[in-house]
Amino acid sequence: DQQVKQNSPSLSVQEGRISILNCDYTNSMFDYFLWYKKYPAEGPTFLISISSIKDKNEDGRFTVFLNKSAKHLSLHIVPSQPGDSAVYFCAASGGSNYKLTFGKGTLLTVNP
């Protein structure tokens, strides 16, 4: 059973436009959510996170929104840049769990 779902395997946007990546989760115990970015042949790197006590967290061009009632979070990138082209993983943790559970990832392509 997949507890963290990223239902869009890929997304393509034009440079300068907004990119919206979505993530759904099923485990009600999750209370901390993170987004990681991964370039080919590199390890994932941390991008932004949000605690369940918040519904929005912003860091420069990146904003994460959390809708706890819908068990849904999204990552907004504005404006999108070609260097943002990468695989984005949504991850979640909660309770006494020391582990992160990852989604399958979404490949974002930003076209010049």
Add this chain to the structure above:
Amino acid sequence: NAGVTQTPKFRVLKTGQSMTLLCAQDMNHEYMYWYRQDPGMGLRLIHYSVGEGTTAKGEVPDGYNVSRLKKQNFLLGLESAAPSQTSVYFCASSRTGGTGELFFGEGSRLTVL
């Protein structure tokens, strides 16, 4: 500023052979993890450790063993490699467990023929 270092970066094995992947971190992190990444499957946790001398199973532990004899090192062993273990393996460490940022190594690509 090495961060998390994985060795080897690439390895080809024959079915039934054994090998060990080494992960070393220089950030004095308590928590360390081994993930595997497969096409269409995302990152799946194999084993993890919450401190020196401790290990625990993740989502897909079968066929793997781990050891954390020193705080800075986390070893992943394959006793009898199988083609299903062909994957890219990532080690990660963090200071504060599930709510902490994970720092990943560059990955180790393993092919089992």
